[in-house]
Amino acid sequence: MNQSSLSARSLTDQGVSATTERHPGVSVSDLYTAASDLQRLLSKDTLVRTMEPLGPKTTLKVGGAADLYVVPSQVEDLAETLAWAGKHSMPIHLLGRGSNLLVSDEGVRGVVVSLASQAFLDLEVKGEQIRSGAGVRLKRLSEQARQQGLAGLEFLEGIPGSVGGALRMNAGAMGQWIFDVVLQMTTMDRSGQLRTYRADQITAGYRHCPLLIEEIAIEATFRTLHASEIQVKKTMEAYATQRRSSQxxxxxxxxxxxxxxxxxxxxxxxxxxxxxxxxxxxxxxxxxxxxxxxxxxxxxxxxxxxxxxxxxxxxxxxxxxxxxxxxxxxx
Ligand SMILES: Cc1cc2nc3c(=O)[nH]c(=O)nc-3n(C[C@H](O)[C@H](O)[C@H](O)COP(=O)(O)OP(=O)(O)OC[C@H]3O[C@@H](n4cnc5c(N)ncnc54)[C@H](O)[C@@H]3O)c2cc1C
The missing domain is CATH 3.90.78.10 (UDP-N-acetylenolpyruvoylglucosamine reductase, C-terminal domain)
Structure with missing residues (x-):
């Protein structure tokens, strides 16, 4: 077990005895054992925590704790976590920036995974294409496009999510949604296999991308167009003004x-x-x-x-x- 993560949120810190029953049939000590078991399979930089409060990780700021919370430091650790959860029949849930989430007061059973580590934060511009990891904030993505004088992602400014959450939700604003500008997306399925889909192979509707109920978005490549930085900035400012006056x-x-x-x-x-x-x-x-x-x-x-x-x-x-x-x- 990663001692730093365990000591940061030790069981006594959380005011619970190791024998407290967390939910029917699963005690806190069971979770502690499960976390140690999982951590042994993962690289030392991958964070594994028990009973991690989720409310503060959402914009609504309500809800209880995740039984297990994992931040994989590399793609292989995500695959390993999925395999381990499958073997133990534990549900897996993805947490982006928590900006479209309502978490139960009783918390969440199973494993909550966040892709907030560096492995999922790559952002690369090649000509008129931008490849972004799923953990990247939409704000950073749209800012990067602006700085490079690339138009097409202005509508994402002001949506407080990550690329992964936005793909799952087919997030949109100002008459556009994210799959309008996706060229391709790479996912990981529950068996840990990576797949890359072209946009025409993906079905997405209003606030929904069915493929991402089962699969996890890992990265996507977006289509943009060269434009003047000043024009892109102007559009983003107009959108921000509209948002401020209506939200x-x-x-x-x-x-x-x-x-x-x-x-x-x-x-x-x-x-x-x-x-x-x-x-x-x-x-x-x-x-x-x-x-x-x-x-x-x-x-x-x-x-x-x-x-x-x-x-x-x-x-x-x-x-x-x-x-x-x-x-x-x-x-
Ligand atoms: C003030 C405010 C304004 C907003 N304005 C807009 C708006 O204009 N337009 C709009 O569409 N939305 C808007 N939203 C909602 C929200 O920001 C978007 O839905 C956003 O895309 C959610 O991203 P997230 O990273 O926060 O995802 P989360 O809220 O963390 O998760 C949302 C869903 O995506 C899943 N998920 C997260 N990451 C992944 C992944 N890598 N792979 C698969 N599934 C994943 C989660 O399991 C969950 O089901 C707004 C929210 C707030 C608070």
Whole structure:
């Protein structure tokens, strides 16, 4: 076991006895043993932690801890972690920048993997193509394009996610989405095999890329066009201004619901008079009806209750079945 990671969050630090039952049939000592077992298979730089709090790793800032939390320091360690989890029938969950995630108050069973290590942060520009690791922040990607005078990725500015999360969600803004500009994507399947897909081999829809439910995005290559840096900067500034005037500041997960066919979920929530509604410390934003703000100390249950209220009112008053956009972990 990587002693530095264990000592950083030792069991006693977390105020739990080693025999405490974490969930039916699995004690904290079982998790500790599992983490040691896994760490032995991995390189020393790969981080393995038990009971890692996830709330602070999300923009909504709610939710409990991951049984096991792994940050692979190399691609091979990701494959090894997947194989180990498969052998022990443990679910694997990917965590990007946590900007579209609602984590259960009871935490998450199994292994939560973050691709925040250097191995997944490469960013390389070749002519009009940019190859980016899945852990790269969208902000860094769009800034890099701007600095090189490359247009096409301006709409990603202001989306607070990583490339991996954005591919999974087919994130978009300003009338574009990320798969409009993907040339190819490399994934790892659950058996640890790497595959590269051309854009025309990938199906992606509104806030969804089905391939990435099972497979893990490792990197993608984006298509851009030479332009003047000043023009790219101007476009990004215009988008940022638009975002600032229409979105609230505060802890949120962005839009909670997908827009219904031909309409806007935010507008619908506004028309239903639900802005300002609260459950505990979770409040529907007065600025954008599709945002739920954690005013400090909200639970995942508060957020779920508020979402249920919205869905019930949309169904009963308008006959609209709102589909949830935010991804739920452990729920
Ligand atoms: C203030 C604010 C504004 C936002 N504005 C927008 C917007 O304009 N447009 C928009 O589309 N979204 C928006 N979002 C939502 C969010 O930023 C995007 O969905 C973003 O792409 C999520 O990326 P992430 O890295 O944070 O992913 P996470 O939230 O960590 O994860 C999202 C999903 O992706 C999966 N995932 C993460 N990494 C990988 C990977 N490598 N391989 C496979 N699956 C993976 C996770 O398991 C999860 O299911 C906004 C959010 C906030 C808080």
């Amino acid at each position: 609230p500041i505060g802890s949120s997960a962005g839009c909670m619901f997908k827009n219904p066919e031909g309409g806007s979920a935010g507008k619908l929530i506004d028309e239903l008079g639900l802005k300002g509604q609260r459950m505990g410390q979770a409040v529907i934003s007065e600025i954008h009806g599709n945002f739920i703000i954690n005013q400090g100390g909200a639970s995942a249950q508060d957020v779920l209750n508020l979402m249920e209220l919205v869905r019930k009112r949309a169904r009963e008053d308008r006959g609209v079945e709102l589909e949830i956009e935010v991804q739920r972990l452990g729920l």
